[in-house]
Each structure stands twice: as C-alpha cells, then as structure tokens.
Amino acid sequence: MPEARIITTNRAGIIWSGITWCSLLLVIPAGIAGMMMQTLLPANLGYPQIDATGVPRWLSLTVLATEIAVFAVPAIVCTLCNRKATRMGHPVNGAVAAGWGVFGLVAVIGVLLWFFG
Numbered sequence: 001m002p003e004a005r006i007i008t009t010n011r012a013g014i015i016w017s018g019i020t021w022c023s024l025l026l027v028i029p030a031g032i033a034g035m036m037m038q039t040l041l042p043a044n045l046g047y048p049q050i051d052a053t054g055v056p057r058w059l060s061l062t063v064l065a066t067e068i069a070v071f072a073v074p075a076i077v078c079t080l081c082n083r084k085a086t087r088m089g090h091p092v093n094g095a096v097a098a099g100w101g102v103f104g105l106v107a108v109i110g111v112l113l114w115f116f117g
Helices: 009-044 057-087 093-116
Strands: none
Touching: 009 057, 009 093, 057 093
C-alpha cells in the first residue's frame, strides 16, 4: 500500500514563497504588452509614433494609463502570493519590494516622459 503524501503548512509556505518570486517574471509580458501598446495603438489609429506631432492628448494619456496599469499586475500578483506565504510563516518581502519598485520606476518614467518628452 503506497504511502499518502501530506503537504504540511511549512512545505506549503515554501511553495508559496517560490510562487511569489516566480510571479516577478510577469514583468516580462507586462513589458511586451506596454511596448505593443505604445506601438500598435497609435499605428492602428493612423499615427506613425506616439511622440509624433499631431497625436491627440487623449491617445497619449490612454497609452500612459494602460502602460501603468499593465505594470501594476505583477506587483499586485506578487503581493497576493506573499500574503498567502506570510500566513504560512514564509514572508518574501524582498520580492514584493522589487515588484512595487519596478511599478514605481515605470510609472515615474512614464509620467516624466509624458510631461517633458
């Protein structure tokens, strides 16, 4: 008779801490989605680039808002996974700080480029 495996709270906490670190990899598809938004949305509306003359203000604001929203997803997922890992005794605060740091960096650069670019 095979022995049944039991996942303890300690082992589940280790698994959730690993999932928290791996959730930072969502930054890669977020970056691809942000670049696609900057390129494809203006092109589909008939503008060569987002920084070309004559691009409406609402279009550049839409691109900025969606880019910031896309980069918020990895930070939120990382925070939720860390909450689960913390409940099981394995907090991963470094991953959460990295996720929100990347989000903050992208948001600051995007807003600065929108105002001064």
